[in-house]
Amino acid sequence: MNDRDRNAPSGPPSEADDDQQSTAVSDAAELRDRRADDVVRRKRQDSVRSAIKTELSEDEADAEPRPRAEDPGALEGAVIELERVYLAFDRPILEDVSFAAFPGETLVIVGESGTGKSTTLKLILRLLQPDSGRVYVNGKDIAGLSFTEALAVRQGMGMVFQSAALFDSMTVFENVAYPLREHTDLDEDAIEARVREKLAFVDLEPDEVMEKLPAELSGGMKKRVGIARGMANNAQIMLYDEPTSGLDPLTTATITRLIMKLQRELNVTSVVVSHDIRSAFRMGTHIALLAERCIRFFGTPEEMTGSDDRYIRDFLGGF
Amino acid sequence: MVNSPISRRHGPCPLRRKYAAGITPVHALNFLPPILDRLNDAAKRKVLALQDYFILAWNALRFIFARPFYGGDLVQQMDAIGVQSLGIVLLTGFFTGMVLALQSAVQLQTFGASMYMGRLVSASMIRELGPVLAGLMVAGRVGSGIAAQLGSMKVTEQIDALNTLGTDPIKKLVTPRVLAALIMLPVLTIINDCVGIVGGNLIAQFYLDVPSSLYWRTVWEQVASDGFVLRFIPNDFVQGLSKPFVFGGLISITACYFGLNTTGGTEGVGISTTRTVVTSSILILVLDYFLTQILLSVLVAP
Numbered sequence: 200m201n202d203r204d205r206n207a208p209s210g211p212p213s214e215a216d217d218d219q220q221s222t223a224v225s226d227a228a229e230l231r232d233r234r235a236d237d238v239v240r241r242k243r244q245d246s247v248r249s250a251i252k253t254e255l256s257e258d259e260a261d262a263e264p265r266p267r268a269e270d271p272g273a274l275e276g277a278v279i280e281l282e283r284v285y286l287a288f289d290r291p292i293l294e295d296v297s298f299a300a301f302p303g304e305t306l307v308i309v310g311e312s313g314t315g316k317s318t319t320l321k322l323i324l325r326l327l328q329p330d331s332g333r334v335y336v337n338g339k340d341i342a343g344l345s346f347t348e349a350l351a352v353r354q355g356m357g358m359v360f361q362s363a364a365l366f367d368s369m370t371v372f373e374n375v376a377y378p379l380r381e382h383t384d385l386d387e388d389a390i391e392a393r394v395r396e397k398l399a400f401v402d403l404e405p406d407e408v409m410e411k412l413p414a415e416l417s418g419g420m421k422k423r424v425g426i427a428r429g430m431a432n433n434a435q436i437m438l439y440d441e442p443t444s445g446l447d448p449l450t451t452a453t454i455t456r457l458i459m460k461l462q463r464e465l466n467v468t469s470v471v472v473s474h475d476i477r478s479a480f481r482m483g484t485h486i487a488l489l490a491e492r493c494i495r496f497f498g499t500p501e502e503m504t505g506s507d508d509r510y511i512r513d514f515l516g517g518f
Numbered sequence: 519m520v521n522s523p524i525s526r527r528h529g530p531c532p533l534r535r536k537y538a539a540g541i542t543p544v545h546a547l548n549f550l551p552p553i554l555d556r557l558n559d560a561a562k563r564k565v566l567a568l569q570d571y572f573i574l575a576w577n578a579l580r581f582i583f584a585r586p587f588y589g590g591d592l593v594q595q596m597d598a599i600g601v602q603s604l605g606i607v608l609l610t611g612f613f614t615g616m617v618l619a620l621q622s623a624v625q626l627q628t629f630g631a632s633m634y635m636g637r638l639v640s641a642s643m644i645r646e647l648g649p650v651l652a653g654l655m656v657a658g659r660v661g662s663g664i665a666a667q668l669g670s671m672k673v674t675e676q677i678d679a680l681n682t683l684g685t686d687p688i689k690k691l692v693t694p695r696v697l698a699a700l701i702m703l704p705v706l707t708i709i710n711d712c713v714g715i716v717g718g719n720l721i722a723q724f725y726l727d728v729p730s731s732l733y734w735r736t737v738w739e740q741v742a743s744d745g746f747v748l749r750f751i752p753n754d755f756v757q758g759l760s761k762p763f764v765f766g767g768l769i770s771i772t773a774c775y776f777g778l779n780t781t782g783g784t785e786g787v788g789i790s791t792t793r794t795v796v797t798s799s800i801l802i803l804v805l806d807y808f809l810t811q812i813l814l815s816v817l818v819a820p
Contacts, residue, residue, distance in 0.1 A: 360675045
């Protein structure tokens, strides 16, 4: 794997830059207006960046040290790795996407809507197969697995969906117990004990929620039950699709803390798809920015805030 | 970020890169005129849908014999498809039998053949009306329910959740429904036939003054007159019970197919439900003709 081309991108000019150059006009009035707009935008982006940095520094103060990645050349230890993945449906979705997540890391994938973030999660789960390229989970290429083999691989992963995707005909207990009943030989007492443990881990009172149906839960509680179900099998890989979307700021903070808790206490490797840049910066050890069908940026939150890339500055400025 | 050691984990990202060489273009026949291109695409989609339908049917039937068995789900579906459809099937069968007797009465009286009322009603109900009406009722009540249920699960990502939890959705959701329909539709048809013949008996007795004993004797004569399979199974029964078996599979697989292929939120669920009922109903009527042709040629009367 080491012989792969991992040269850093040479930083080609963005489309916006090209457009700006090509549309450079001699009209002095238009130029003045544009410069004024740039100044306003730059000020706004600076203020957002400083706010994010402040929040980061506050988080760092009360947080345990985050596990850092291994030697970047040593991809052998990667838990999840995408290598030069291409995928198209009726149009290209992903082009030459490569990234890796190491044990205990939380990789947050951000990007505009429709850039293939959720699709990337489906590739990791082998719900989709890439047109070309490889997807490794725990060092095993899952792209070529049969459907049945893929089911076995998925049992080692937990997935939390945007809508929580709890089975609405089952109670909370049955939802969390589902993977245990399906894939383990645990007796009912052991299953109940495990369900209680997982519900307590996600800050839910087992006796209060176990017999409720998903329709009786709030959005935040559904997400937490979804996380409990995902980790019921003691999964070492957790995938989250928009875990904080549609939640109020307090619940968003709760879910974010929960994901961080999973990482710190259980050393779970997580891949999170999110639009919420503040949560992404709080929970992520690394951020991947998907744009124009490929990874435009990959690095730590600090590196992202310090980036001079025009697109990244615009992207952060939009929040 | 460019010089960050961590950023070396991902590959280069040149914008507007041409799509990877060697990957099949989506529209391989772009040289065709637009109208032909669209027709070509539409035809390919239909063929692909048909292929998916048969693959789903094959997998659903194959998984009947594969572990794990979802016995609880099977019983639940047998209840939903069979027991809960009993009311509608009883009503339909009873009134159909009465109407059939009522309409036939005028013609039979003209020829002085009222005593054959039992033969007419039983032949019609057992061979045709029972299976078809039960099928149509189940398609309307159960097929739409299955499509709506699976469609809702699809749009709320519950199907994906099953997949991620390591469960095959076809094995868990489709096979129990198909098996339940295969078992319960013949049962419903038998009930429908019986109730229809009883309804005919009421009209024969009170409208045509045909004695009940004569009515039931002619019913049996009709059943026995068309010969037997394996010496003791009346041909009428074979004909009347092989059809609902096929219809049961057809309804459940069609409903599951449209349900699992639902897209577009709640509106998509509505569309899937409608398509299930329309497609199942049409297929039942069309298939009934061909099944009758086949069965009549196979089950030759002595």
